[in-house]
Amino acid sequence: MNLTLKVWRQNGPQDKGKLETHQLTGVTGDMSFLEMMDVLNDQIIRDGGDPIAFDHDCREGICGMCSMFINGEAHGPGRGVTTCQLHMRSFKDGDTITIEPWRASAFPVVKDLAVDRGAFDRIIQAGGYVSVNTSGETLDANAIPIPKADADEAFNAATCIGCGACVATCKNASAMLFVSAKVSQFALLPQGQPERKRRVLRMVEQMDKEGFGNCTNTGACAVECPKGIDLTNIARMNRDFLNASLTGE
Amino acid sequence: MLDSKIPGGPLADKWTQYKNNIRLVNPANKRLIDVIVVGTGLAGSSAAASLAEMGYNVKAFCFQDSPRRAHSIAAQGGINAAKNYQNDGDSVHRLFYDTIKGGDYRSREANVHRLAEVSTSIIDQCVAQGVPFAREYGGLLDNRSFGGVQVSRTFYAKGQTGQQLLLGAYSALSRQISKGKVKMYNRHEMMDVVLVNGKARGIIARNLVTGEIQRHSAHAVVLATGGYGNVFFLSTNAMGSNVSAAWKAHRKGAFMANPCFTQIHPTCIPVSGHYQSKLTLMSESLRNDGRIWVPKKKEDAEAVRKGALKPTQIAEEDRDYYLERRYPAFGNLVPRDVASRAAKERCDAGFGVNETGEAVYLDYASAIERYGKTEANVRGLENPNAEEIRRLGKEVVKAKYGNLFDMYRQITDDNPYETPMKIYPAVHYTMGGLWVDYNLMTTVPGLYAAGEANFSDHGANRLGASALMQGLADGYFVLPYTIGDYLAEDIRTGAIANDSAEFMEAEQAVREQLNRFVSNNGTVPVDDFHRRLGRIMWDNCGMARNKEGLTQAIADIASLREEFYAKVRVPGTTTGFNPELDKAGRVADFLELGELMCKDALEREESCGGHFREEYQTEEGEALRRDDEFTFVSAWEHQGNPSQAKLHQEELVYDNIELKQRSYK
Ligand SMILES: Cc1cc2nc3c(=O)[nH]c(=O)nc-3n(C[C@H](O)[C@H](O)[C@H](O)COP(=O)(O)OP(=O)(O)OC[C@H]3O[C@@H](n4cnc5c(N)ncnc54)[C@H](O)[C@@H]3O)c2cc1C
Ligand code: SF4
Ligand code: FES
DSSP, X not given: OOEEEEEEEOSSTTSOOEEEEEEEOOOOTTSBHHHHHHHHHHHHHHTTOOOOOOOOSSSSSSXXXXXXXXXXXXXXXXXXXXXXXXXXXXXXXXXXEEEEOOOOTTSOEEETTEEOOHHHHHHHHTTOSOOOOSSSOSOOTTSSOOOXXXXXXXXXXXXXXXXXXXXXXXXXXXXXXXXXHHHHHHHTXXXXXXTHHHHHHHHHHHHXXXXXXXXXXXXXXXXXXXXXXXXXXXXXXXXXXXXXXXXXX | OOOOOOOOSOGGGHHHHHHHHXXXXXXXXXXXXXXXXXXXXXXXXXXXXXXXXXXXXXXXXXXXXXXXXXXXXXXXXXXXXXXXXXXXXXXHHHHHHHHHHHTTSOSOHHHHXXXXXXXXXXXXXXXXXXXXXXXXXXXSBXXXXXXXXXXXXXXXXXXXXXXXXXXXXXXXXXXXXXXXXXXXXXXEEEEEEEEETTEEEEEEEEETTTOOEEEEEOSEEEEOOOOOXXXXXXXXXXXXXXXXXXHHHHHTTOOEEOTTOEEEEEEEOOOOOTXXXXXXXOOTTHHHHOEEEEESSHHHHHHHHHTSSOGGGSOGGGEEOHHHHHOXXXXXXXXXXXXXXXXXXXXXXXXXXXXXSOOEEXXXXXXXXXXXXXXXXXXXXXXXXXXXXXXXXXXXXXXXXXXXXXXXXHHHOOOTTXXXXXXXXXXXXXXOXXXXXXXXXXXXXXXXXXXXXXXXXXXXXXXXXXHHHHHHIIIIIIHHHHHHHHHGGGTTTOXXXXXSHHHHHHHHHHHHHXXXXXXXXXXXXXXXXXXXXXXXXXXXXXXXXXXXXXXXHHHHHHHHHHHHHHHBOOOSOSSSOOHHHHHHHHHHHHHHHHXXXXXXXXXXXXXXXXXXXXXXXXXXXXXXXXXXXXXXXXXXXXXXXXXXXXXXXXXXXXXXXXXXOOOOO
16 A cells, blocks of 8 residues: 655754655555554655654553553554554555654653653653562462452553553543552552552652643543553542542552 | 583572572672663563662663563463462472473473472562553462463463553563663664673674674673574564674674574464465464364365365364364364464375465364353353354353454454364474573673573473563563672672773674675575575475485585675665664574584484484484483584584483483373
8 A cells, every 4th residue: 555654853852843745655554553663764764854753662562661642542543552563554555644742731742753751751760669578588379369350350450561552642632540550559469558559649749740630531442442441440539549648548 | 521510419499598598699789880772672671670779770772663662562362370379289390390391301401490489479579560461350360271281370461461561560570770770772682792801791793773892891791682592583472672782792702502402382373475474373272272283184175275175164073173184182182382283283284274285283173162152150140052052162262362353353364253263383483592501601701691582481481471480580580680690790890891902893894794785786685595594494494304404505505605695785875774784693603503503403413302313313204312411402603604503512410300202192
């Protein structure tokens, strides 16, 4: 298939940036979206130009590094997939595709389609862990049975890949889905209980400090989340936050 | 002579006695000591977190935008530990034995035993961190079995075990970052190690966003930079996985061990076209329940390839379940090297089932039926019809492998619940790596290697679910002890200067290489060379190797390297974000490593594990080891060109295990 690609080019956080148009021929349906970008970059390099910078690593939907806003949707038209898992068979010959970076003031552009998601790391550093030393001298792993349903739900929350699509999709650039997924993972497990209140207070405080917007319950985040992180996590976090705010750490 | 520094005493007591006798650094002195950890995968994150908890000042580096994105995140199937929760006869000794045997008797007894010993603490530790492993209805941890063993000792979190373990280690690391005990450098690449008076005393790093070159000093340096499977261009590794950190260390004096020992994983999605950038693994756990086959008749295989026949139309008696046929005792669960070669053998013989002829079937039809029947019983359904059984069976399979099936469907547009998956072997893991002694120290004093970057535990073939175990064992439980013994000497050294002549020279050399790339007047993109290197490696140093091919490959790689420097085009400048420049440096190192791998494969005149020399096979086509001549680790010392590297041998002594021809029949 032949495609017209409108790609966001921006030299750094200060640069204004603009869309640049490229024509690409010979794209096949079995190519992944990023392989299509490789072919485009190959063409640009051979023509003596400056290739388009974008983030990616695993190319199988698990590292959370790829992050393209495609035709107005985070990770493009597919549901439950990251950009790297999107295949060109989702498009047809003659299509025009617009490709932009995540847009949120808490995610400044590094270059072109790559953004800085360091804010997510700092939120985890604020409390997204169980304070246990790595000595190995802990209880036997089977000492505390955990009901399968709780373990499964904690697992579901823990599958968040930290990609930031939720933020990019939200009209307020809220990070609630991401933060609540981590808060929920620990809230659902016995290991997470001792620090439960402190954790939610600190993580939410850091989230606000990073400049993410407020949640107005539009639910767009969960629609675009490639890992199907559920909105109930946000509700759980809100409850925990309220409780912790009222009763203190 | 290489000294592996294996402690004395009986095998089972070595590690305990060693820990009781090493020197410790007291807490006040630890605050005076700096350690650099390069890499934040399972090995690096766990090492950095543990060292920081102990009180050292740690600087950690990764090239991704967050430590959580290291390649370990992609591990699917699980992690082994000798817990014997299933009461199926597992033990530390059995895990040790399985690992040595699985590695085809080319790994070091003492290291492997230590790994088996600490394996149980890993699970305890991870559960304490809140890692959500799969559980049974009783609330206890569930296990599955993996290739090459006859017990169920693999812990898992659906098909995302690596993700959950890495997020556990990342959370421990984040806790130390928040305390200021680890300073984290994201989007930084290690460009070289710096030696002062023969000891590793720091690194040169490059900020990948700004291009800034930095000198970082420390009392010891740990490389946990992962494996080098990407030398083949197409592999299941993440795109950024590279050999550069290890290779730079090699050029500075660290020996490379068994570089040719590569694991080719039997169950990956076959190549679909020239543009292909990476291959996707279908977890080995699928071999638990899936059955592998090709058509028995050549005409059926041909019809399938032309699209005239569907696999579901081939009658049971016309299918060749070749693993079950050749290896009745282990069936579909033979080790990876054996399964991969068997697939290649069938495809080479003309029984492949996709357009390229390089694919076999992995079929879930009988598993769906089996699970469906059990489920119907459990639910007390009387006389369920076939359709009902299939529906129930699919639900069970979905619960167990759902995400893998989804992934397969996304990539191939085929529905694996209805038609068998097509799979083919692909490069997956490298058993070879930096040579390390029992302390995980390389031949450069103060330079350590952990995780896939070292060669230590898997011999010539790694068992499934053992890499995650090794990475976390190294980082949580081994290095924190062994490095202390070395650093005990350094309590009076004081901070290491980062402006000595050694640092300045190393920095200068890095700048020169970068400038050379961007000012080269070439026209050909970096990937072009990488792809060609990959082809040479796959054809000559892949699943089957021979003298002629390897000799030719060595010459071809050397000339490709020349062409690379003459013709490569690296756009942009050395400042600012420039992924093409990062790639150029990595491919330059792969172009050297490939040559050394071929040399290693050429000089190891035997077949063992993943290293199959066509000249050395049994009448039945199995790998033929030559224990009398090759029971050693090849450790290569850099001497200029890779093909001039000097061989050092570490004899492997088996006091506790009898060397046998591996048999999975
Ligand atoms: C698809 C797949 C599935 C797998 N499944 C399993 C499984 O089920 N069970 C199992 O046991 N094993 C599995 N493995 C193998 C296992 O995942 C790896 O061997 C293991 O995770 C490697 O961990 P590591 O910590 O050594 O390195 P990695 O996780 O590769 O981390 C390397 C780190 O080094 C950094 N780095 C590298 N070079 C540089 C540099 N020059 N400068 C700065 N930083 C650098 C990277 O940023 C990264 O942080 C699987 C592998 C693959 C590919
Ligand atoms: S919640 Fe979903 S969209 Fe948001 S970071 Fe996690 S995986 Fe990405
Ligand atoms: S590249 Fe890893 S999730 Fe897309």
